[in-house]
Amino acid sequence: MTTINRRRALSGTAAIAVGVPVLAACGSDETDSATDPATSGASDPTSDPSSSETSDAGGGEALASAADVPVGGCFVVSAAKIVVTQPTEGDFKAFTAVCTHQGCLVETSSDGTIPCPCHSSTFSLEDGSPISGPASSALASVAITVDGDSITRA
Structure with a gap:
């Protein structure tokens, strides 16, 4: 022995x-659905399965409809890893949905910030800058086009 x-x-x-x-x-x-690219958005109710289709109007990737994005909140399109915000009514902005701290996907919210569920970082709806850490870098801006109710990647 x-x-x-x-x-x-x-x-x-x-x-x-x-x-x-x-x-x-x-x-x-x-590995969880927030950090694993293979599973992120697979069963996520915050993303529309048709969101990866190409829009005829703008020529870009269809992300969401204006109705999906709450005023004073954000909507995550998991498949595209983009978060669309509406800081004030009719003013839409978009950022990468990948948290700058450790790469988790942020969450859809209507509470005035873009929240990350992994370590409680929050980001500004206006410019993607960090409001509370541990994230210390802003979310990268993503160019979008709003045409009526359709929001597409520019």
């Missing part, structure tokens, strides 16, 4: 010797 001492147990060779898988204790390899 193999004797397991402290050094062997901590180095992982004891676990291999007895057939137990070794698990890392540091870092995070968690």
Whole structure:
């Protein structure tokens, strides 16, 4: 029988010797729908499955309808990784929906900010700048076109 001492147990060779898988204790390899590009938006009610279609009007990617975006809030188009905001009625802006802290997707909201669910960062509806951290960089601006009720990527 193999004797397991402290050094062997901590180095992982004891676990291999007895057939137990070794698990890392540091870092995070968690995969969830907010951070995994393969699953983000797969069952997310904040994105319209047709949002990746091309619009005939603007020639760009259809993102949302104006009705999807609350005044004083934002609407996340998960498939495109874009968040569309409406800081004041009729004033639409768009930013990347990928949080600048650790790459999670921000969430749809009507509370006056763009919230990130992973570490509670919030961003401005006006310019994508961070309001509260840990994120310290602004969300990148995305050019959009609003034609009637249709919002498309420019």
